[in-house]
Amino acid sequence: MGPTHQRRPGDTEMNTVFTVQLNPDEIHLGASHGLLRRFKKLDGQRGDRIQKMQSDWVNEIEGACAELAWAKLRRQYWTGVAGLKAKDGADAEIRWTRHDNGGLIIYAHDSDDAVFVLAKGVAPEYRFVGWIRGREGKQIARETNFGLLVPADELHPMSEKPTKEGVA
Numbered sequence: 001m002g003p004t005h006q007r008r009p010g011d012t013e014m015n016t017v018f019t020v021q022l023n024p025d026e027i028h029l030g031a032s033h034g035l036l037r038r039f040k041k042l043d044g045q046r047g048d049r050i051q052k053m054q055s056d057w058v059n060e061i062e063g064a065c066a067e068l069a070w071a072k073l074r075r076q077y078w079t080g081v082a083g084l085k086a087k088d089g090a091d092a093e094i095r096w097t098r099h100d101n102g103g104l105i106i107y108a109h110d111s112d113d114a115v116f117v118l119a120k121g122v123a124p125e126y127r128f129v130g131w132i133r134g135r136e137g138k139q140i141a142r143e144t145n146f147g148l149l150v151p152a153d154e155l156h157p158m159s160e161k162p163t164k165e166g167v168a
Helices: 024-042 057-074 134-140
Strands: 004-006 017-021 093-097 104-106 115-122 125-133 142-144 147-150
Touching (some): 017 057, 024 057, 057 093, 057 115, 057 125, 093 104, 104 115, 104 125, 104 134, 125 134, 134 147
Antiparallel strands (some): 004 017, 017 125, 115 125, 142 147
């Protein structure tokens, strides 16, 4: 099943969200890349983000699958195990949360100009619920015990398109 547009309670002020269903082969691909990322971290070949809490295997796998889902939605090639600072999709950084009421994590070292998109859900289904540019996110984020958090209801809806100047 391909991408769909849906409204769901609790998703960014009931705005349109984009839902992507991954098939078993896509889940396998995303999970494999997530495991490779973790192996490289354990072997010292890939640095982890500066964060207050260590991410776990599930974060690596689900985060990679969410990136793949974004690429599928955008009909773009997904590079998978690219470097830590590589774009997750050609146009955005994907931040995944396992929590239905979760927000978008942003770090002080993140690019001010990058677009960050919040993905919710677990394989096989991911919902893209909102986005924010790095500069704006850092200004409104709250300090938490795991980093800077932008609540989902403060993100721009997926129906608005980011531009270099702000929102179209």
